[in-house]
Amino acid sequence: MKNEKSNKSIKNWAEDDRPREKLMKLGARNLTDAELLAIIIGSGNRKMSAVDLSRHILEKMENDLNVLAKKSYAELMKYPGIGEAKAISIVAAMELINRKKFEKKTKRKITSSKDVYEEMYSRLSDLEHEEFWVLFLDRKNVVIYKKEIGKGGVSGTFVDPKMIFKIALEHTASSIILVHNHPSGNVNPSAEDINLTSKIKNAAGYLDISLLDHIIFGGVEYFSFADKGIL
DSSP: OHHHHHHTSGGGSOGGGOHHHHHHHHOGGGSOHHHHHHHHHOOOOSSSOHHHHHHHHHHHTTTOHHHHHTOOHHHHTTSTTOOHHHHHHHHHHHHHHHHHHHOOSSOOBOOSHHHHHHHHHHHHTTOSSOEEEEEEEOTTOBEEEEEEEEEOOSSOOOOOHHHHHHHHHHTTOSEEEEEEEOTTSOOSOOHHHHHHHHHHHHHHHHTTOEEEEEEEEETTEEEETTTTTOO
């Protein structure tokens, strides 16, 4: 069995079939998703090469990297040949992808709730847990910084207003926009959402910082306190 297992290792494949060598010769863009994933996991199991195992995993995800990105390392470890180290490597790689999608090369000027929605869509649209973010803007309503303030479960998260204003002062922000998601898909604000918004708005006034909006994500829909006239 040892020989069978060793034959599945990438280093024992024909050179043309090795994804690492293929990447060095042709560049990462010329590799399939399965080949790139094979490089991350390094080796397969006793029955499948790293590429075959990667194809198998991706097929289970309907060949959708967004589905793969949602999997925890514990879920990935259910696949034979994917141990803790490999599972953690996959999760880390997927997080880098998410961060790359989320980062913007240019700073966005916010003129409407739709601008906020587009700014935060890639981060919050498909989460299965709640996250609370704040956008910090300059006098021209350009986003100068954004920060996750809290992360919770499916029903809520703790938010410390003192942390929000500490960051706002550090970046000399003129205004802020609150953004969080409801994993349930229901975008209507809860009583806690309304109370927190009022609390932050009142505190912001003492620091000469404007609270422009509070956006609640629910998948492809969103709710804007400003648009509804309840800010």
